[in-house]
Amino acid sequence: MDYVVEMLNIRKEFPGVVANDDITLCLRRGEIHALLGENGAGKSTLMGMLFGMYEPDRGIIKVRGKETIISNPNVANRLGIGMVHQHFKLVSNFTVTENIILGNESRKGLVIDTETASKRIRSISEQYGLNVDPHAKIEDISVGMQQRVEILKMLYRDAEVLILDEPTAVLTPQEIEELGKVMKNLIDEGKSIILITHKLKEIKAVADRCTVIRRGKTIGTVEVSTTSEADMAEMMVGRQVTFKVSKQAAKPADSVLRIDSLTVKNSKKVLGLKDFNLDVRAGEIVGIAGVEGNGQTELVEAITGLRKAESGSILYDGQNIVNWPIRTRIEKGIGHIPEDRQKRGLVLEYSIEENMILEVYQKRPFSKHGLLNKAAIRAYAKRIIESFDVRSGQGATSVTRSLSGGNQQKAIIGREIEQDPMLLIAVQPTRGLDVGSIEYIHKRLIEQRDKGKAVLLVSLELDEIMNISDRIAVVNNGELIGIVQASETSEHELGLMMAGLRGGEVAQ
Amino acid sequence: MKKTMILLALVAMFGSLLAGCGSANDGGANGGNGGNTGGEAAGFKVGMVTDAGTIDDKSFNQGTWEGIKQAAEEFNLDSKYLKPAGTTEAEYMKEIGNLYDAGFKFIVTPGFKFETSIFQAQDKYEDAKFILIDGFPHNGDFNAVVNDNTVSIFFAEHESGFLAGVATAVELQEGEAGFIGGMEIPAVQKFNWGFQQGLAYANDNLGTNISLKPENVVYEGSFDNSAAGGQLAAQMYDRGVNVIFCAAGGVGIGAISEAKTRVQSGEEVWIVGVDVDQYTDGIYDEESNSSVVLTSAMKKIDQVAYDMIKAELDGEFPGGEILTFDAKNDGVGIPTENPNLSDATVVQVEDVFAQIKSGEIVVAEEQGDFIK
Amino acid sequence: MRNTIVSLLAVLFGLLAGALLMAVTGHNPFEGYRYLFEGGMRDISRFGDTLATATPLIFTGLSVAFAFRTGLFNIGAAGQMLFGGFCATAVGLTLDLSKPLMLVCTVLAGFLGGALWAFIPGLLKAKFNVHEVVSTIMMNWIAYWTIYYMVPAYFKGEYLETESRQLPDFASLKSPFLSEAFGGSYINLGIFLAVLAVIVIAFIINKTTLGYELKAVGFNRHAAEYAGIGVNRGIIVSMLIAGGLAGLGGVAEFTGNASNIQIGKLPTQGFDGIAVALLANNAPLGVLFAAVFFGLLYSGRGFMNAMTDVPPEIADSIIAIIIYFAATSILIERLVRKLLRIRADKREQSAEKGRES
Structure with a gap:
């Protein structure tokens, strides 16, 4: 078998924890190989070693059949291994070309030769169907496009093996689909991809094989086409799990929270939430759907009092709470499961x-x-x-x-x-939890609703939003795009709205 | 964890400052300590407690210690100095007690800060002898109580300053002078006022023209901030001052460094030293033995310390007395060797010195109309 | 428990390093240490002196430790101590009251003076996010020069420019009874005040909602804010208490150990307090022991000098080295952990070998 990368019996220990214990992962040429595991299972550590950020305590790494020691990221680059991090490492006021050649500039005399570089970038972009404009500034292009710039950067440096770390976390469903196409193109051109994720659906959609690790140990490598999502979930968590949440129809009563043309600045002192309106009633769960960083944080922090509202009002139980101190809000019954625990x-x-x-x-x-x-x-x-x-x-x-x-x-x-709490604001309540815990927490949220309390659920997981919420408000770029009934919408519709298209009907 | 590391770094920073001060010198001290312990002790051991500052302060502590060392060597005595952790009465008492407990029953303490400690110690340790320089024992009320086991010693700093002033004026003939003092304490003030009188005397009687402007009379506020001394000196030199009289311990050392730098770059500036002969501190060219120190206004502390030890050996310890050392008993003056002074100047100063001795010239020790 | 062991190890390493320095400079370490400890404990009077030396250190150590527990670096204990001591002295020299009433007033004045001196950095931090390390150091020098001006201007001793008048007996923490009980030592009522402060601070930190709030702010101000705890208020309250403690240290030093205040000196106890707090791992009771240990070193040093040939400068270095090591308990902890791991690895390896053979 033709393996590009073989990581054999890798062990890595940090003070107090064994992050990787006897992990084996073999990447074939031209495949998309998913690395599946819960948060903290050891995925990032393993990839860190492949990318030269740490050295393994035990075990060997072979690249194209030759045993190698990857002592730092530069070595990894030379070996043709490139990594697209979850948080992009781009300079936002540079152009695409400038970002790509950064640290690897070719010169013409004393001047940086951007012309040749951008020509090459354009041709690579065409070759893989990335559709990137080499002269666009990073701050002007979408997150999905930025991700492609990161990928381009790897290709520009002749990477053969691409590691994509949770690439879909920041994307809309449509962008995820696009990314899938890009990955297929890459494979067709002979590249190999390691896809780090804990989303089963994506693996099912794009990956060829999948290695599952749990608590630092390899559980197994499976062919994706012949393995069900449930089987992979069981491998990941270690027991059987169910995905669907059963719940009754909501019986919403009086409004608990009414937000009127609320405007909030983000930490960069720019408007993060603009003229926002929302109504949450007792006995219902309202979900906020949107790509990360589109105003959710500002909304939640304005309601809980962690952030000042610029204008507009927040009526809670009939009173405008905009100027209330945080403690009063808590005492009056606003509960908050924060985004960053x-x-x-x-x-x-x-x-x-x-x-x-x-x-x-x-x-x-x-x-x-x-x-x-x-x-x-x-x-x-x-x-x-x-x-x-x-x-x-x-x-x-x-x-x-x-x-x-x-x-x-x-x-x-x-x-x-x-x-x-009268009003429970749950932000990403199940992030990083195993499937079993997710199930339990979803049940408790619904229980809360059934007791006649109001719940505001903010999540980046579209499945979670669709499963739990009664109504879904979609945000994009700090604006409310629309509100839809959860029972009447589809992933496709939500995806379009998350991208900013006001397609959905406003259901009240 | 990270915070702790920062804190640690800060401690290290401050700690190294303190340790740095503490361990700057040990050569001289070692010799003094080790040299005589084995010898035939001639009846008593001589101890000293240092004032604020180090033993190598080029002035008070060092002068006293050198006198003790000289006597210890000559008469084959044990000698030792202790350095208190602070300058409170309690800390001085502690070190005096340590010396006493270790058998050092002839104890020299330089500095007025010891006054109340010695007041207590002379009663508490009746079989010990105490020499208090620049102060007299009292109980915080300035009523001198000098027991039979204590001698209190003062110097006529104003006369010393006067002589230095005359020497400066006669040597330079014309120009501008400045004064940098340490803390505004009597001993330093008297140097200042005496210096001013010396300049005025020379201007009036010896045809010189040396001016001293009020803005060039400054008390730095400490005896150890040599960086500030350098800055003050730089400012004065920039204002056109040619010579600065420094009665300021370590602050003066900073001024001397500044003067050295300037002389090396071609300027002609001078320093007048204090307490001991500071000529060697001012040397900027080893080969030619050239120094920026014009002369020094000396208090012969070392001589006095030596004399007191000798007196004790001879059974003539002047217990219960308050002694003043001035021109009359050669307790103050300028150095015998003054490479930077012309012979004519030396002769002139000797003449003035004789007149002070004989009482023809009286130097005031009160402020009167003098600057600061 | 574990922290105690680490602190004790730190002290041990410090003593070993000090011994090494003595040996290298040609002195007998056993003799040196014998006299060092004898000097601090040989008789009841010397022990009293040790406790008296430790008293201001207990206060400054508590000050630093308390601030640190609430996430603040109080590097300004020296200035707070100086200003607190000045306020106490000023009250003692101005008012004319019976001794008990007077002591209440001087103690209160000292606490408030120190608190005021820490309030300013606290306020700057809360309002403008000025880092307290910078502002407290600045405040040290402001205190230094304020005292430098105020003492000669208003409380000048009769003949001396550099110190204040002597405090009258009824304004001093000195107690003839106590001094006699300790064989003429300069120990004074300050030590009782210090022990009381240790108890009160331990109580506040561990048992009260105030301590709970302040610790929460110190550990994680974002979480405290989330929970509705006033973070800015917490910073200010914490600095007030820390400053007040340092101020009490000034009371103990200037109206107890000394009987007047001198100008031109920034009390070294302010910085030693940092080392005390580090060695104590910021625990109040630990501060008490650490301060007494440092007091013992400072107090016994002179006797070591007097009885051996170790010159004062080397003695200073030895003390500094011991404090250094003592204060680096964090490094010791790492070392211990590393040693444990190496041992575990070895055991594992030998176990593996056992299996193989």
Whole structure:
């Protein structure tokens, strides 16, 4: 068999963890090879070693049949291995050509020879059907196009093997489809691709073979065409999982949250949310669909008080809360499962029990006259830990940092739901969780709805939005594109709306 | 983790400053310590507690210590100095106690800051002898109480400053002078006022023309900030000052460096040193032995320390007395060797010195109309 | 527990390094250490001096540790201590009250003075995000020059320009009873105040909602903000307390160990407080022990000098080295972890060999 890359029995240890333990991955010439695993399974570490960012403790790496030591990314480049990172590494006020030749400039005398370079870029672009304009500035082109620039950059440097790290996370469904085509073109031209992902559907759509790793160990390599999604999911998680959530039709009641022409600036001091309107009623789940960075963060932070609203109003239970302090909002029943659990949601140095009272420590029975009541706190934390199955070494007293990401997330969700909020804002509540936990959390969100509470769900996973929500609001570039009934829409329609096309009917 | 590392780096930064100061010198001290311990002790051991600053401060501590070392060598005595962690009475008491406990029962303390400590120590350690330089023991109320086991010593800094002023004026004939002081304490002030009188005397009686402008009389505020000394000196030289009298310990060392730099680049500027003969500190050309230090206004601390030890050996310890060292008993003056002064100048200064001795010239030790 | 072991190891390494320096410079380390520790503990009077030396260090160590627990680097303990001490001295020289009332006033003045000096960097950080390392260092020098001007101008001693008048007995923390009990040591009521401060701070950090809030702000200000905790308020409160503690250190130093305030000196205890806090791993009780250890070193050093041929400069370096190592407990911790891993690896390898054969 003709392998371009063979990673054999790789082991890599970081202080305290074995990230990779005896992993084997063999990439054939001209195939798309998916690397599947949950967050933290060891995918990035493995690819990091192939790209020369770390060296393996044990095991060997062969490139085109020859054993090699890849000590740094430059070596990887010379061997024809290129990586497209999840977060692009592009200079936004440079042109495509300038970005591609950056660090690899050819000169004509003292002047950088951009002309020859852009000619070559154009021809590569045509060859692979990338359709990139070499003279466009990065800041003017779409995210999908930027990704192609990254791919072009690899091709320009004669990469034979391309590693794509979660390439679809930032794309609309249409762009994902386009990317699929691009990948096929690349394969046809003799390139080989490693696709890092945890999305089964994509693997099914484009990949030839799939290597599944779990907790740093290879579970197996399978032919995608003969393996079902459910089988791959089981390999990834280690047990059987279901995908569909069963729920009753919503019985929405009065409006809990009414947002009127809300405008919010983003961290770059540019308008991130423009003239936004939304209504969330008790007893319904409203999903916010959109590609990352299209105003979701600004919306959520404006409602929770973490960010100042420039103009417009946020009516919560009939009162305009725009100027309320964060604590008042929490006390009045706005719960928030934050997007970034480690940055916002938890004090990692605190124990779980200390984190469980993060928003209620000043209330009885957790404290009295400014003194903490440890017994009450522990009892409260234990309750959450039990009902949300938060697993840790020492129970309530475990340091939160020592918990796995999934358990951290469950602790946050438990904390927020335990407060029984009138309005629960859940941002990416299942990011990085295994399929089983996802199932459980979805159930709890729906339960919350059925109790007559309002839920605002923000997620980048279209499946999640479509499965859980009753209504879906689609955002693009900080603007509300439209609101659709979840039962009446399709992935295709949502995808178009996420790309900014006002195709969907506004259903109210 | 990262934060801790930053904090650590800061500690390292500050720590190395302190350690750097602390370990700058040990050669001289080592010799002094090791040299005489084995010998036949002649009855007593001599200890010293240093004032703020290091033993190699080119002035007060160093002068005292050199006197002690000389006596220790000559009379075969044990000698040792201790350096307190701070300048509070408690810290001075601690070091005096350490010396006493280790058998050093003849203790020399340079500096007025020891006044209240010695007041206590002279009662607490009755079988020990104390020499307090530049101060007298009192209980915080400035009522001198000098026990029989203590001698208190003062210098006539104004006379020393006067002589340096005359020497400066006569040598340079005309130009502009400046003054950099350390802290505004009596000893430094008296140097300043004496220097001003010396210049004025020379201008009036010896036909010189040296001016001193009020803006060129500055107290830096410490005895150890040599960087500031360099800056002050630079400013004065830029304003047209030709010679600066530095009564400022380490601050003066900074001024001397500045002067060296300027002389090496062709300017003609001078420094007048203080406390000890600072000629060697001002050498900028080893071969020709050229120095920027014109002369020095000396307090013969080393001589006094030596004399006191000798007196004790001879059984003539002047316990209970407050002694003043001035021109009359050769306790102050300019160095005997002055390579930068012409013979004529030296003769002239000797003449003035004689007149002070005889009382024909009286140098005021109060501020009067003098600048600062 | 583990932290305690690491700190003790750090001290041990420090002592070993100090011994090495003594040996290299031709002195007998055993003799040196014998006199060093004797000097700090030989009799009750010397032990009293050790405690007195440690007192300001307890306060500055607590100050740095407390600020650090809440995510702030208080490098300005020196200035806060100086200004707090100045305020206490000023009150002591101005008011005429009975001793108990007077002590309450001087202690309060010292706390408030230190707190004010830390409030400014706290405010700058909260409002304008000015880093407190920069602003507290600046405040050190502002304190230095303020005292330099204020003392001679308003509280000048009768003849001396460089220090204030002596505090009257009724404004001093010195207590004849205590001094006598400790054989004439200069130990004073400050030590009780320091122990009390350790207890109060430990209580605040571990048992109160205030401590909970401040720690949350220190560990993760984003999460604190998310939970509705006033981050800016937390920064300011934390600096106030840290500054107040350093100010109390000034009270202990200038109205207890000394009886007047001198100009032209930035108290070294301010910086030593950082080392104390590091060695103590920022735990209040640890600060108490670490400060007493440092007090012992500073206090015994002179006796070591007097009894051996170790010159003061080398003694200073030895102390500095011990403190260095003691303060680098974080490195020691890494070393310990590495050693453990190497041992584990070896065991694994030998186990593998066993299987192979």
